[in-house]
Amino acid sequence: MQGASSSREDYLKALYVLSTGAEGPVTTTALAEHLSMRPASASGMMKQLAEAGWVEHEAYRGASLTPSGERIALDVIRRHRLWEFFLVERLGFAWDQVHELAERLEHIEDAELINRLDDYLGCPDFDPHGDPIPRADGTVVDARPLQVASELRPGARAVIKGVVDSSDVFLRHLDALGIRLGIEFKVVERHEFDGSARVEGHGIWTLGVLENLLVVIQP
Amino acid sequence: MQGASSSREDYLKALYVLSTGAEGPVTTTALAEHLSMRPASASGMMKQLAEAGWVEHEAYRGASLTPSGERIALDVIRRHRLWEFFLVERLGFAWDQVHELAERLEHIEDAELINRLDDYLGCPDFDPHGDPIPRADGTVVDARPLQVASELRPGARAVIKGVVDSSDVFLRHLDALGIRLGIEFKVVERHEFDGSARVEGHGIWTLGVLENLLVVIQP
DNA sequence: TATTTAATTTAGCTTTGCCTAAAAATAGTT
DNA sequence: AACTATTTTTAGGCAAAGCTAAATTAAATA
Missing domain, CATH: 1.10.10.10 (Winged helix-like DNA-binding domain superfamily/Winged helix DNA-binding domain)
Structure with a gap:
């Protein structure tokens, strides 16, 4: 339940990340790639972690976290x-x-x-x-969580999930700018003086627009 | 000037700490003791650090930091x-x-x-x-720096270096409490409700007293 | 099904940083 | 000055965590 070295913690975390989403055990190669290491190293570490009771590892079949391993990863x-x-x-x-x-x-x-x-x-x-x-x-x-686009920092990528002001006028305005529900965009730069943002492939979006877009941040 | 491992940094720091105050080079044993390690380990590390140009090490004579080593320690x-x-x-x-x-x-x-x-x-x-x-x-x-004693947290040790209110009345009051310039004391406990402090071997000092004592915190 | 290809594991090496035990050098004592 | 005691260094080991190369197992194809 505790006492894993820094390196072991890295592997447990990687195992957690790689197993959410994908079903079934995680392959040695995927693990190694994720951590920028060689498969042989990952293989050796799986053996260690299995001995400690943090992962379930069937040779040549891949590994998955045990409850106590998942607890450490979390x-x-x-x-x-x-x-x-x-x-x-x-x-x-x-x-x-x-x-x-x-x-x-x-x-x-x-x-x-x-x-x-x-x-x-x-x-x-x-x-x-x-x-x-x-x-x-x-x-x-x-x-x-949904966030207001005006809170986005430079470098952030997000998907538009909703609007605050759903008036016709505003929605037509968005339409004219090529802004639609579901599109993904990336903030290149924010301007201090007026709060506007330069958006990759979309030019400048004003603060007024940003404040009315509800978005989900992308990893 | 950079790139020392965690362990090397520990040794450089120890070297710095041990050489301020004491004159001349630091002995292997002192270094090892300071870091809870064995002299042989310290000896080996000195060799490494000397090779890297961070310490000056004459065998059997002790070690001292070079300018670049001191820079890292700082x-x-x-x-x-x-x-x-x-x-x-x-x-x-x-x-x-x-x-x-x-x-x-x-x-x-x-x-x-x-x-x-x-x-x-x-x-x-x-x-x-x-x-x-x-x-x-x-x-x-x-x-x-001088600090006002009322800012001391539980566990703090300090030496009295001066007073804010130097009126006769106050000084006589201090005297009655056994409080004199130069004495060292330790705060055992602070009381939320009135700001007073329990001081080891001195009973309770009120906030009014504490606010008028200028102290230097001890390591 | 046999064979080739790809993934995984094992074996054995390297580095870092610690250890103990033995050897060497310095310091202290008579 | 010679001998003893202490300090310091060297030698040799061990564990963690990585690597490469070889061996093994599983998967894919003919």
Whole structure:
């Protein structure tokens, strides 16, 4: 239930990430690729983790997490996402800069630290990428929250899921700009002076437009 | 000037700490003791660090930092103290709880992270123990600041260096309580409801007294 | 079904950083 | 100065985690 080395934690996390979505056990190769390592290394680590009781591993067939392994993975992910939240919301980092850093910070295992950090950040439910932050007890909410597009930072990609102002006039305006429900877009730049955004392939969207778009952030 | 492993950083930091105060090179045994390791290990590491150009090491004579080694040590110490400040001032940890944690955090080497953290904390000059925080350029202020005793947290030890109210009445009051310039004391407990403190061997000191004592925090 | 191809595991090597035990050098004592 | 005691270094091992290359197993094709 605890005491995994930094490296073991990485594998458990990768196993968790790769097994959500795909059905069945995770292949050695997929795991190795995900972690930028060689299959032989992943294979060796699976043996270790199986011995520790954190994964179920049938030779040549792939691996999957046991309940205790999943618990560790969720803990690591919780730490990762809380630190990402901190880095973006408090230190003002951009989205795409925080992953590597969080990858280092996540391996500091100290319940008190993480609980205090959680508190300090206001117990957020989602990280800046829109991914849910597992709770201390290991439960996870699996829904990405809607956000107002005006909150997007440069580099963010998002899918349009709804509008705040659904008046005809506004919807016609959106239509004229080529903005439709379901499209995905990427914010290239935000302009301090008027809040507008430069959107890849769409030119400039004004703050008025952004404030009325409900979006789901993409990973 | 950079790229030392976590372990090497520990040795460089220890070397820095042990060489300030004591004159001449640091002995292998002192180093090992400081890091809870065996002399043989310290000896081997000195060889490595000397090869890297971070320490000057004459066999059987002890080691001392080169300028580039000192630069790294100062960087590690800067990171350590900034994180300690964060843990105490923002997350509300008590003094004595933060050392080990900072010891882990200090090894995350990322200039942008540390500069942003520094900014976020208001570029503090001293950590919660009263030790100076080296600047990004490697300069260090070597004076402990005076603090008002009412700011002391439980567990803090401090030496009385002055008073705010130097009226006769007040000084006689202090005298009656056994409080004199230069004495060292330790705060055992603070009382929320009236701000008073229980002081080891001195009973209770009221907020009115504490607010008028200028102290230097002890390590 | 036999054979080829691809994936997985095993075997054996490397590095880092620690350890213990033995050897070497310094320091202290008579 | 010689001997002893202490400190420091060297030598040789061990564990973790990665790697390459070879062997094995499973999957795909003829």
